[in-house]
Amino acid sequence: MHTAGEPTRIIWEGIPPLTGALLEQRAQAKSQFDQFRRVLMLEPRGHYDMYGAILRPETELVASGEADIGVLFMHNEGFSTMCGHATIALGRFLVDVDESIFPRRKQLKYDAASGTTALNLHVPCGVVQVSVPTLESGKSDPSRPVSFISVPSFATAISLEVPLSEKYQWPELKGRASVTVDFAYGGAYYGMISSEELGFPGGLDDVKLQEMDIATKLLKQAVVANPDLEYLTKDILTGKPGFLYGIMITDRNLGQVDASEGSAASRAQLDATSEETGLYFFANQQIDRSPTGGCVAARVALARAKGALSVGEKRVYNSLVTRAYNGLSGFVGSVFDEAEGDRGQRSVRARVEGYGYYTGYHSFVVEKEDGLGVDGFSVRDITL
Template sequence: MASDNDAKKAKLESHLLYAEIKTVEMHTGGEPLRIITSGFPDVEGSTVLAKRRYCREKLDHLRKMLIFEPRGHYNMYGAILVEADIKEADFGVIFIHNEGYSTMCGHAIIALGRYALDYGIVKGVAPETQVNIQCPCGLVRAFVQYDENTKQSGRVRFESVPAFAFSTQLEIETEKYGNVIVDIGYGGAFYAVAHASQFGLNVRESRTRDLVDAASHVTECAKRQVQLSHPVDDDLAFLYGTIVTDGKDEFDAKEPTANICVFADDEVDRSPTGSGVTARIAIQHRRGLIQLNQLRHFESIVNSRFTGKAIRTTRCGDFPAVVVEVSGRAYYTGTATFTAETDDERAEGFLLH
């Protein structure tokens, strides 16, 4: 029986376009994460940012295969684990989505923190284990709850790279909505942040499609009108998306605030968005709306929740900045093995928008 199975496996592998790619599947606040565990080619580059460029230039067909239909979907998100170039990092990561490669992803960090303990990358230490993850935006420190008796990992908090408000109360001209006021913040990636009321919408009640259309239009207009810069690397200086909020930045910080983050190619985050929460906290702190260590609760369109707070001040080049702590919970949803046959005309996938 074993020899028959080996023969069948060898016959199948002879018809494969690429090696089998194995993954662990997770979600954080409803937002999926496909962690590639084996079968992916070596990613070249002396830094994580260089590895990101290499993936974009040489391995993009595999991103499409794993993220696009029929193996994924329009809003799938993934992580490629790579060797870090920062000494204190336990590993590096390249984030992938429907449009390409992001520089930071908080929901992925929360999931990868648990994964690192549970799959032996980092040894669990009670009551909390530190996991250092090098992202394209820099080193992010995650802290994972760990129970020594049950060997179970739990909730994860992480400390961001220096986050800052790039511009506050900026007026953007839009064709659909007239002039719109936005804040632009950096939380490992740049986001425009706008109140839903400016579009005649409500984050908790309006149709998701209408919220996505508004956010995407703001992103398009802001990209044309705002020249972004980042003190560390030009590869970080791009507008990743727009966060539409319920407008409660200026309310009592004890109240939860809801938002929807639309990033990449109209991709909708099911979670409150870790890097988006980081950017919003940086903006709120810069505008004097919250103080250090003042906790805020952020809700997503599926009612999942992260917490965030600015824990210390710092600088990022000429920008006054803060380090933000974001906390959330990730869960496992399964494992998978993906293949592509040589005669499959849709081997690299497709997207329906």
């Protein structure tokens, strides 16, 4: 499937034997079955920017009744903790399949008044509540957006000056030894920086992909290598450490596309406020074609922390792809609710809306004689 142009390869059969709690299954996948990820994500069956979701019908939260099914997310580097675009695609897929793929499918609750089916999805960062538009036939309705309620999301730093030693500076800085960055959590940890602050005054209307790739990679490395910045990826509610998933380049000068002549999906966003366009580099510098659902939750939390967003106010977040094609729509983000922790820490749960579509059904083959096929490769990572 794809969501706003970003692929989700959903795997339901032929999965290695993963057992235990979901995070234990994720650890097993990373340590024992990484070849499985490489075969399905990288060439010759995938590509550098492929994304995948492995269905996990049995997890500890499924057993307790808190979730209906679990999932593991994977990409060009490993296994992530959250993925909004894949959650949107999975919402439709899980409503459409039968019990042979989704054992608890018949237990999902359908609300006739709203024409939606509710699904609790256990992802590595927690449980997200998914609402899937559903036709009277019981199949998902592609003409209306899927939405999900994020895990508690929060800002970890606003307008932070990140120091850059010489080894982490890129040419477009022109000698500057620091940049100003926002950091927030939306199921994973994200850094947000404007294109101008990154050293590209032409913004995302004048995209320099190779140069921006280098700049975001060096910025991410500078943050990760600095022990004084470890708090940026620490849960403000639990104190658990995390990792910086990627860097989002933002451009507020590129707001919402004129959707009046676009698809029904894009026209449905006209009641939302224009926000910004973003270009997201994550994992091993993978580029997200979608506006990045987890990062939309993080940006909603960030905007709320800045006092720039009221509860229920909707904002559209675009990617370069959704801006370029009228047939696609950006993601709509809003504050669903908010809470305050024991020590005054504030978090929000964001509602994220988007459209996912089917692209095909595939069976992948690995022949034991194929010395290349049992792994996977990337031309980009080959050192000549």
